Amino acid sequence: MSAARTSLLVGVLMTAVFAAVPFFFGDYGVYLGAEILIYILFALAFNLMLGQGGLVSFGHAAYFAIASYAVAILLTTYSWPLLPAFVVAVALSCAAAVVIGALCVRLTAIYFAMLTLAFSQLVWAIAFKWNAVTGGDEGFVGVSVPQYLAEPTGFFYFALAIVAVCAVLLWLITHSAFGRILRATKENPRRAEFLGINVRRIRLVTFVISGTFTGVAGALFAIFNRAVFVESAWWTKSAEVLVMTILGGVGSFFGPALGATVLILLDRLITEFTQYWPTVLAIILIAVLFFLPNGLIGAFRRGRSTGAGDA
Amino acid sequence: MLEISGLSKDFSGFLALSDVNLSVREGERHAVIGPNGAGKSTLFNAISGYLKPTTGRVHLSGNDITGEKPHTLVRRGMGRSFQRVNIFPDLTVHENVQAALLAHHKRMFDLFTPGAKLYRDETNAIIEQVGLSEEAARVSGTLAYGKQKQLEFALSLATDPKILLLDEPTAGMSPRETMEILALIKRIQEARGLTLVFTEHDMEFVFAIADRLTVLVQGTPLATGSPEEVRDNEDVQRVYLGGHGAA
Numbered sequence: 001m002s003a004a005r006t007s008l009l010v011g012v013l014m015t016a017v018f019a020a021v022p023f024f025f026g027d028y029g030v031y032l033g034a035e036i037l038i039y040i041l042f043a044l045a046f047n048l049m050l051g052q053g054g055l056v057s058f059g060h061a062a063y064f065a066i067a068s069y070a071v072a073i074l075l076t077t078y079s080w081p082l083l084p085a086f087v088v089a090v091a092l093s094c095a096a097a098v099v100i101g102a103l104c105v106r107l108t109a110i111y112f113a114m115l116t117l118a119f120s121q122l123v124w125a126i127a128f129k130w131n132a133v134t135g136g137d138e139g140f141v142g143v144s145v146p147q148y149l150a151e152p153t154g155f156f157y158f159a160l161a162i163v164a165v166c167a168v169l170l171w172l173i174t175h176s177a178f179g180r181i182l183r184a185t186k187e188n189p190r191r192a193e194f195l196g197i198n199v200r201r202i203r204l205v206t207f208v209i210s211g212t213f214t215g216v217a218g219a220l221f222a223i224f225n226r227a228v229f230v231e232s233a234w235w236t237k238s239a240e241v242l243v244m245t246i247l248g249g250v251g252s253f254f255g256p257a258l259g260a261t262v263l264i265l266l267d268r269l270i271t272e273f274t275q276y277w278p279t280v281l282a283i284i285l286i287a288v289l290f291f292l293p294n295g296l297i298g299a300f301r302r303g304r305s306t307g308a309g310d311a
Numbered sequence: 312m313l314e315i316s317g318l319s320k321d322f323s324g325f326l327a328l329s330d331v332n333l334s335v336r337e338g339e340r341h342a343v344i345g346p347n348g349a350g351k352s353t354l355f356n357a358i359s360g361y362l363k364p365t366t367g368r369v370h371l372s373g374n375d376i377t378g379e380k381p382h383t384l385v386r387r388g389m390g391r392s393f394q395r396v397n398i399f400p401d402l403t404v405h406e407n408v409q410a411a412l413l414a415h416h417k418r419m420f421d422l423f424t425p426g427a428k429l430y431r432d433e434t435n436a437i438i439e440q441v442g443l444s445e446e447a448a449r450v451s452g453t454l455a456y457g458k459q460k461q462l463e464f465a466l467s468l469a470t471d472p473k474i475l476l477l478d479e480p481t482a483g484m485s486p487r488e489t490m491e492i493l494a495l496i497k498r499i500q501e502a503r504g505l506t507l508v509f510t511e512h513d514m515e516f517v518f519a520i521a522d523r524l525t526v527l528v529q530g531t532p533l534a535t536g537s538p539e540e541v542r543d544n545e546d547v548q549r550v551y552l553g554g555h556g557a558a
Contacts, residue, residue: 004425172425177418180426184410187399194359194397195414196385196470202419209422 007171010254015164022153030152036264037156037163038220043244043256044170045213050242051250052174053206054186058113058238059120060214062100063093065233067215068222069127069134072143075223077133082146086219093215094208096123101207105200108189117235124233139229143222159220166213167257173209174253182206243281247288249295258297312337312506313358313474318367320353320530327353328530331367335474340500340507342517345527351510352394354527355478358508359391360384371474385414390472394479396459400452404443404462407451409434411469434469441465441495457488461495468499475500477509481516493519518542 021033042064049055070089074080080088100119104112127134134140148154173179182202185192189199222228231237240263248259266284271277292298313335320328328350335341343351356362358369360381369377371387379387399407412430413419438447441461446454451462460480467475480496481489493516500507511517517524517538524541526533534544541547 003427172423175425175427177413177421177424177426177429180406180410181413181419183402184399184414187401188397191393191397191399191466192410192414193381194385194391195411195466196382197414197419198380198382205420 004175007253011164011167011171014254014257015160018160019157022156027152030156032264032268034152034156034159034224036261037159038217038224039241039244039260039264040257041163041166041220042214042217042241043248043260044167044253045210045217046241047245047250047253047256048170048174048213049206049210050245051252051256052179052182052186053203055203055206056109056113056242057116057207057210058235058242059100059116059118060210060241061233061235061237062116062120062123063097063211063214064218064221064237065123065127065228066096067093067218068228068232069140071219072140072222072228073133076140076142076144079144082149089219089222090212090215093218094212097208097211097215098204101204101211105203105207117238120233120238121235124230124235127230127233134228134230137230139227141227143226143228145223145226149223155224159224162216162220166216170213171253178202178205243285247285247295249292249297251294252297255295255297259295262296312372313508314368314370315358316368316370318354318357318369319365320350320357320362321365326530328357328364331527331530331532333525333532333535335506335508336523337506338504339522340520341509342521342524343508343510343527344512344514344517344524345510345533349527350530351527352478353530355391355476355508355510359389359476385470385472388471388473389476390467390470390474391476392460392463392467392478392480394482396456396463398451398459398462398466400450402451403448404438404451404454404465405434405447407462408437408465408469411466412437415470437465437469440468440499442491457484457491460484460488460492464492464495464499468503472505474506474508477507479510479512481511481513489513489516496520 018033018037022030025033046057046060049057067089070092071085074085074088075082100116104115104119107115128137130136149158181197185197185199185202192199244259244263245256246259247263248257249255267277270280274280288295315331315333318328318331319326331354343354345351353362357364360379363378367377368375371389374387376384376387399410402410409430412433413426416430418424418429435447438444441464443458443461443465446458451459454462464480477496480492484492497520499505521538523536524538525535526541526547528550533550534541534547536544
């Protein structure tokens with residue numbers, strides 16, 4: 001069917017474009033490309049909740065930061081090898097999402113969003129205060145990473161492989177039986193209950209999947225940045241991924257990836273010319289919200305903008 | 312099949328239902344009628360798990376289901392439709408019914424099987440049964456009101472209920488749409504051997520379809536019986552049907 005084929009084409013094309021980056025750009029381009037890849041994964045994971053589930057999380061920085069700190073601490077303080085450190089770090093984000101999600105899905109709408117925010121600020125406070133382990137407000141610097149990841153191109157392909165695999169998994173989940181049920185709970189949770197769907201359970205599973213993939217992005221980021229700062233758990237980080245997702249388009253699978261790419265590129269480009277980047281960002285956002293209700297990707301697509309059926 | 316005993320619902324001082332006793336036999340078409348505010352919708356909500364009754368018990372096929380959540384009641388074979396249209400408006404007709412079937416077949420946590428092609432035949436069969444085949448690919452929110460009610464009915468059928476609660480199935484419908492849905496409900500009820508409990512304002516509809524009636528007035532059943540018995544009941548005539556026959 002054509003929707004799946006379109007997605008496959010877009011996915012392969014994007015992977016190919018990214019894979020070619022090291023051949024055409026220098027170290028800075030590769031560095032920027034890796035950062036974009038990480039944020040693409042963050043935004044795709046976030047949009048499973050926002051776009052498919054209609055769940056506004058205002059605290060996704062928590063799951064990003066938990067895995068970031070965990071992978072940094074395990075690699076550096078405890079000298080663990082990469083694979084177990086990575087897996088355990090992601091598992092910790094997953095576990096946090098289980099506990100926090102179980103409490104948050106009892107609420108809806110703005111109360112849900114506020115509770116996710118409260119928990120992420122709690123994670124921030126722990127990271128900030130727990131000096132001995134996290135480095136507190138000075139950050140955790142000097143993450144030791146394996147030699148092959150210390151070199152920009154090596155890390156870039158490592159990140160590309162992981163992000164590509166995660167994107168495929170997220171695409172499958174979005175278009176699975178579960179994904180269809182999730183969309184139904186977004187549109188009409190009450191009716192969904194009367195079809196025998198445990199809406200809270202569906203939302204919790206979504207929360208956990210999203211938090212786990214966010215953890216993968218966070219773990220990658222710690223290795224990429226070789227440092228973790230307490231700002232990564234601050235609420236503005238949660239707002240950033242929300243902006244990326246809305247900018248790109250919540251109604252499509254790849255929209256948030258486009259949003260992440262555009263936002264990071266604009267950020268770098270515009271800060272070179274002006275210190276008023278936030279102002280420019282605000283204007284862009286207002287323009288998108290007014291003129292492109294389906295986000296940047298909506299400008300490229302025609303037809304109805306409902307997630308499940310299309311790219 | 313459905314036994315309601317001593318059911319009351321107190322909305323902080325306002326007694327919407329008081330001591331309701333009602334028994335619905337398997338395979339019957341049971342109408343609950345009564346003036347506006349008599350507690351019909353509250354009764355449905357209390358039976359179907361949307362509201363917790365203050366006192367009283369509800370039994371379904373011998374099991375105590377009082378206060379159970381809607382999603383578990385559906386698993387026990389209780390389906391319901393709503394007074395106002397209650398569908399998934401941004402999904403197509405096909406996607407609506409398919410979502411209901413995915414839920415019914417417990418594919419909710421199936422994370423990796425592509426969803427689009429699952430239960431296609433079964434979905435089409437139900438859509439055909441309610442007469443929406445031509446509209447299958449349409450976004451359901453754009454359908455005419457009567458068609459949306461048909462879809463609503465299809466959603467309830469997809470959960471393969473043994474007993475179906477219909478809250479004013481003809482509310483807001485034109486006379487023609489009313490006759491169509493009447494024929495549809497009767498046909499499907501007979502084909503599937505469903506037990507039907509419904510509320511309705513349209514007395515013609517009620518007398519055309521119901522085997523038994525319960526008249527609810529101010530949260531209490533006034534009379535129960537066959538349409539003839541209820542029509543001839545003096546209390547009912549005085550309180551509800553009044554002088555003007557088909558109120």
